[in-house]
Amino acid sequence: xxxxxxxxxxxxxxxxxxxxxxxxxxxxxxxxxxxxxxxxxxxxxxxxxxxxxxxxxxxxxxxxxxxxxxxxxxxxxxxxxxxxxxxxxxxxxxxxxxxxxxxxxxxxxxxxxxxxxxxxxxxxxxxxxxxxxxxxxxxxxxxxxxxxxxxxxxxxxxxxxxxxxxxxxxxxxxxxxxxxxxxxxxxxxxxxxxxxxxxxxxxxxxxxxxxxxxxxxxxxxxxxxxxxxxxxxxxxxxxxxxxxxxxxxxxxxxxxxxxxxxxxxxxxxxxxxxxxxxxxxxxxxxxxxxxxxxxxxxxxxxxxxxxxxxxxxxxxxxxxxxxxxxxxxxxxxxxxxxxxxxx
Amino acid sequence: xxxxxxxxxxxxxxxxxxxxxxxxxxxxxxxxxxxxxxxxxxxxxxxxxxxxxxxxxxxxxxxxxxxxxxxxxxxxxxxxxxxxxxxxxxxxxxxxxxxxxxxxxxxxxxxxxxxxxxxxxxxxxxxxxxxxxxxxxxxxxxxxxxxxxxxxxxxxxxxxxxxxxxxxxxxxxxxxxxxxxxxxxxxxxxxxxxxxxxxxxxxxxxxxxxxxxxxxxxxxxxxxxxxxxxxxxxxxxxxxxxxxxxxxxxxxxxxxxxxxxxxxxxxxxxxxxxxxxxxxxxxxxxxxxxxxxxxxxxxxxxxxxxxxxxxxxxxxxxxxxxxxxxxxxxxxxxx
Numbered sequence: 001x002x003x004x005x006x007x008x009x010x011x012x013x014x015x016x017x018x019x020x021x022x023x024x025x026x027x028x029x030x031x032x033x034x035x036x037x038x039x040x041x042x043x044x045x046x047x048x049x050x051x052x053x054x055x056x057x058x059x060x061x062x063x064x065x066x067x068x069x070x071x072x073x074x075x076x077x078x079x080x081x082x083x084x085x086x087x088x089x090x091x092x093x094x095x096x097x098x099x100x101x102x103x104x105x106x107x108x109x110x111x112x113x114x115x116x117x118x119x120x121x122x123x124x125x126x127x128x129x130x131x132x133x134x135x136x137x138x139x140x141x142x143x144x145x146x147x148x149x150x151x152x153x154x155x156x157x158x159x160x161x162x163x164x165x166x167x168x169x170x171x172x173x174x175x176x177x178x179x180x181x182x183x184x185x186x187x188x189x190x191x192x193x194x195x196x197x198x199x200x201x202x203x204x205x206x207x208x209x210x211x212x213x214x215x216x217x218x219x220x221x222x223x224x225x226x227x228x229x230x231x232x233x234x235x236x237x238x239x240x241x242x243x244x245x246x247x248x249x250x251x252x253x254x255x256x257x258x259x260x261x262x263x264x265x266x267x268x269x270x271x272x273x274x275x276x277x278x279x280x281x282x283x284x285x286x287x288x289x290x291x292x293x294x295x296x297x298x299x300x301x302x303x304x305x306x307x308x309x310x311x312x313x314x315x316x317x318x319x320x321x322x323x324x325x326x327x328x329x330x331x332x333x334x335x336x337x338x339x340x341x342x343x
Numbered sequence: 344x345x346x347x348x349x350x351x352x353x354x355x356x357x358x359x360x361x362x363x364x365x366x367x368x369x370x371x372x373x374x375x376x377x378x379x380x381x382x383x384x385x386x387x388x389x390x391x392x393x394x395x396x397x398x399x400x401x402x403x404x405x406x407x408x409x410x411x412x413x414x415x416x417x418x419x420x421x422x423x424x425x426x427x428x429x430x431x432x433x434x435x436x437x438x439x440x441x442x443x444x445x446x447x448x449x450x451x452x453x454x455x456x457x458x459x460x461x462x463x464x465x466x467x468x469x470x471x472x473x474x475x476x477x478x479x480x481x482x483x484x485x486x487x488x489x490x491x492x493x494x495x496x497x498x499x500x501x502x503x504x505x506x507x508x509x510x511x512x513x514x515x516x517x518x519x520x521x522x523x524x525x526x527x528x529x530x531x532x533x534x535x536x537x538x539x540x541x542x543x544x545x546x547x548x549x550x551x552x553x554x555x556x557x558x559x560x561x562x563x564x565x566x567x568x569x570x571x572x573x574x575x576x577x578x579x580x581x582x583x584x585x586x587x588x589x590x591x592x593x594x595x596x597x598x599x600x601x602x603x604x605x606x607x608x609x610x611x612x613x614x615x616x617x618x619x620x621x622x623x624x625x626x627x628x629x630x631x632x633x634x635x636x637x638x639x640x641x642x643x644x645x646x647x648x649x650x651x652x653x654x655x656x657x658x659x660x661x662x663x664x665x666x667x668x669x670x671x672x673x674x675x676x677x678x
Contacts, residue, residue, distance in 0.1 A: 134562075134565070135563075135565075181558070182558050182559075182562075182565070182566050183558070183566060184557050184561070184566050184567030184568070184569075185518065185522060185556050185557050185558075185567060185569075186522050186567065186569075187567075188518065189518055189519050224517075224518055225517045225518055226514070226515055226516070226517075226610075226611035226612060226615075227515075227611075229517070234515060234516065234517050235517025235518060235519060235520070236517075237517075237518075262612045262615075262616050263611070263612060263615035263616050263618075263619045264619060265616075266616060266619065266620045267619055267620065267623035268623075269623075281518075281558075282557075282558035282559075282595075283558065283593075283594045283595055283610075283612070283613050284612050284613075284616065286558075286593075286594075286595035287594055287595050287598070287612075287613060287616045287617050287620075288616050288617075288620050290595045290596060290598075290599070291598060291616075291617050291620045291621060292620060294599055
């Protein structure tokens with residue numbers, strides 16, 4: 001195989017592997033419009049893992065003049081300037097925009113598997129994933145709770161070591177980590193343990209250091225209850241679970257503060273005092289970041305043996321194929337992935 | 344020209360910044376153009392604050408709202424005489440301050456119940472002073488519920504941030520307790536209280552949006568069933584009664600939806616986190632579900648800067664801005 005042509009002896013950096021996501025969703029739409037803005041926005045080279053014919057038909061449907069280059073990963077970096085490089089996942093996708101079909105789940109899963117394999121095979125620098133539809137995957141018999149858990153399973157298959165994936169939502173304004181994620185709220189007080197908070201805090205501190213290059217990461221930890229439980233008057237969990245977990249993290253030398261009342265953690269002055277906020281449940285984390293960075297927050301998975309980012313939105317079936325999907329979050333995800341692998 | 348809305352400003356803890364921000368608010372030209380404010384305070388205390396803060400004001404002290412006179416630049420004070428007023432130390436908590444604070448608030452609420460004023464804005468209380476006075480107080484919503492003989496289970500807090508209004512179905516309860524409190528009856532009550540409050544504030548056809556309790560409002564039952572079993576049926580029942588209400592929507596995306604006059608959330612943090620990100624200072628909290636219009640400011644009595652003249656009245660101005668739209672003489676409604 002020929003080496004990529006380069007004007008210097010420096011090897012071209014590896015491209016990012018971008019998955020198709022749900023074929024009927026907006027993943028293809030935003031991939032096409034993101035590539036169109038590659039020069040203007042300085043988007044790092046990536047290749048899409050998809051069915052090239054399906055991609056071409058979406059581009060035609062949206063009347064997008066995007067040259068599409070079916071390639072192997074090794075050629076993607078060089079091809080990126082002049083065409084959208086697409087690596088064939090070997091599964092035929094047939095879903096129309098907004099209408100997932102029987103090809104949806106196999107295509108989405110094949111792209112994820114291939115992206116992880118490419119990263120471990122030294123063909124790609126990081127995994128960036130387009131949104132999938134959990135319900136569609138579940139109906140096909142997919143047994144993992146979600147995208148992130150599946151990536152962790154694939155990583156474990158590749159390395160033989162289990163990994164605890166931790167979801168962080170990142171934006172230039174704020175980074176938040178929900179310690180519990182897609183659980184019914186009634187399950188949260190039952191599943192919240194000091195071990196979970198400690199394990200999460202360790203991974204966040206380690207990856208903020210290792211991936212984000214922050215020498216001494218500072219963590220702010222929210223209480224579960226209003227006013228962080230107000231000394232037990234508004235719930236026991238903050239004294240019994242969260243506070244001891246923070247003490248354990250601090251004893252390990254991690255700069256962790258709390259439990260803090262969530263409502264006073266997120267104004268501008270408070271945000272300057274930490275690098276990431278650990279929240280106890282989904283809405284506590286998602287409300288502030290969606291308020292501050294509605295369309296450009298990025299979902300970053302910490303704790304994996306590779307860099308994985310993803311746009312912070314769903315498949316948006318209602319606008320797929322219409323050209324109205326906003327690529328801002330995917331663009332931010334690609335840029336952040338490129339930044340994280342440099343470290 | 345229709346008569347202006349009359350608003351009583353309960354001046355809060357006399358040792359904190361309450362009298363100062365009340366005074367600044369009553370003197371504000373925008374406030375005076377929008378409504379007729381009357382400060383409820385011990386006349387000597389408000390004069391002392393004016394002096395130490397360097398605020399020039401011509402006071403008109405009255406015993407009854409009916410004697411007030413809003414001509415010129417005068418500041419009307421509904422005198423709420425306090426024992427020990429002359430010796431009360433600014434910046435210090437005390438039983439006397441706690442008693443005075445509660446007395447002002449009670450007087451203002453009574454004036455509203457009697458129809459002498461159209462609405463009440465309350466400056467911050469100090470819970471330590473109130474506790475020293477041996478008075479039961481656990482926040483303005485409960486206080487106003489008791490003072491107006493309203494069942495507390497139908498009383499809610501509505502945060503006002505600019506044009507956004509956020510109503511809390513549960514407030515100062517642990518997450519476990521809050522979940523247990525979410526019933527169809529509770530949701531029905533909070534929707535009705537919100538609709539009534541918005542109408543009182545001059546919105547003819549209020550549009551309301553309700554959040555879920557669970558992530559993504561349960562995502563069709565994947566992450567919890569309260570939306571399917573409780574919240575949605577309550578919304579449907581309210582719609583059947585003619586109230587315009589949508590949801591449940593995931594609380595994280597809901598606040599970006601356009602066209603709603605108020606959002607109802609299930610938990611303290613769902614609403615307070617959004618409100619304080621959007622506006623850390625200028626937030627007013629209305630108590631709704633009671634027969635009077637009542638708002639307080641969402642900050643404390645700031646004893647550390649009392650009497651220095653540097654207190655920011657932004658939250659109280661915001662509260663007045665909200666209430667000034669209330670229709671004067673609008674009939675009181677009781678469930």
